[in-house]
Amino acid sequence: MKVSIYDVANLAGVSISTVSRVLNKSGYTSSKTEKKVMDAVEKLNFTPSSIAQNLANNETKLIGLYFPFQTPSIEGTSNTYLLEFINGVNKLLIKYGYHLLLINETATKEQIQGNECPPQYYSFIKQKKIDGLILGGTPLICDAFLELLQLKMPMVYIGEKTVDHIGLNVYAKYKQYNKDLLDHFTSHHHKHIAIISTEEKIIKSVTHEYSAANKELLQIDVHHHTGSLEAYIQLLSQIFSNGDKPTALLVQDISIVQQTINYLNNLQLKVPHDVSIATIEHRYGDGEQCFPAVTSVYVPAFQMGMEAASLLFRYLQDAIEFNQEVLIDSTITDRKSVIHRNHLTQEEVI
Template identity: 25%
Template structure:
């Protein structure tokens, strides 16, 4: 027979909304804590009748399992970590959306970290995720190939959980990942400008310590070489993927004695800076100068600016990365390294055109 004290506690739980514990459920159902734990975690054998008693007690007490407590008992959570270098960049917004769509299908939660391209923030995020007992990580590394050090490698390799790279290579490691063919994208964009009639083509690229920037520069050079157009150092600029830098560089380009007739801009954020400078200087696109950007920028469609661009499959990048992580979680014994390369597409909207008597000629 249950004690008077127990009924007093039960009354306080129901009336005052006190936190319900496994002990409370065990007493209500007349079973041990271990039995309640087995029912909650769906582990071990429990008689049908006993299970029904426990479930009835859970319902009557309106018990909600603690995710933290469950992770302590199972040594894992239903959560994955996602680390990106620039959450304000529409590129990563689309990637995260793709990850989230697939995660929802598999009832997985996401803990998201933004590193602001800061190495220390990334290392801190990795350590915090380790404490959260997550199942796996999807990451676009801030660390570049040239800056890689033993501390970073040790942090990644000691996790003991699946890690999937999203469009960011980590040298000397063997992680699976999904990437965009940046060489093809930059080649196609530069070639489109050449086919439109341009021979003086500038590039505003990212920082050359990053793999995407290196590959986009290769694509740019390859296209010029294929059409026997000399590579001119004066038309090569580095905007570090920053809006402000691209704005300043574009103003520099417009002041050149022999400026280019077209600009290939290597990221969506830099396209915004470029367009701002052109607008302030009352430069018409493509009448005065032509441009093509890498990555889609939805805001340009909204305001009716027909800017040609290389469409990196960002949504698919996130979806594919998440599916790769799920495959790794479902088959932890399989150590096969997978590298998926997604092809970008060029979308021409007129800004690449060459206009006779171009302002820059």
């Protein structure tokens, strides 16, 4: 028969509330009373309910993790990012004795942005079903999200700071590392660059800023891809079917880089001699798995997850104010998939 807290109280000759105070260390009890309770616990081999203890402490020991809408076309890179990020978060959760709760979404992106209904994470944190929340990607801006910021709820999000002087966020400097990749191409004298991205709006703002700041005559084409592999092949066909072909290609989704190389090979276009390619990796070394190996900017998803969890726990412990941003540096690993235009050596270009 299962032993309950009532049995412990009866054997120790104290009230249930006294047993609760001793087990949860939530109030004063004399050393004599504490010994009587612990002796009863040991004699009955009583195991306290973690749920009951958490309720007594007004805690759930749960951290919610929510990923804003993932584009269907990026299953490979998305899975890599998700797994690395989750592992980073979980490393800190284990340290602090918390558990992870993945929160899914039933509403559409349009419904949330139009404030027709709040995102699923809203009720979880408002109703205190979780102790804290991590948004594993750039959040959709909506009334519910902004309300949580204004209330200074324990929430950390990934991406550029949304509201000045408020909020906890981890930012991997998306705009900067894309500009770094463009710099890598232009430093190798490429004047016509194509970008295949799933983030159409933000990447266009990046290329606009880059072109405006760059005094050289550049052509940067942005292609938005969110479809199937078949749709992606059709997109590549459009890009490389006319006479004015790009000499450099930034494929942001590393999971479709090898298919890109294979398609170019079928067109008798070799990487890097005819087309230079670069990509983004969230697990270091993934670019090495392509043939040929592909130059990549490494955006460390594992570190991002750890930093997000660390921010959240420091806030829960009242160690920081609700206005902290952690910036993550990204580095380019040159694997020689980007070479000088027209196969010229540096001396010949000069």
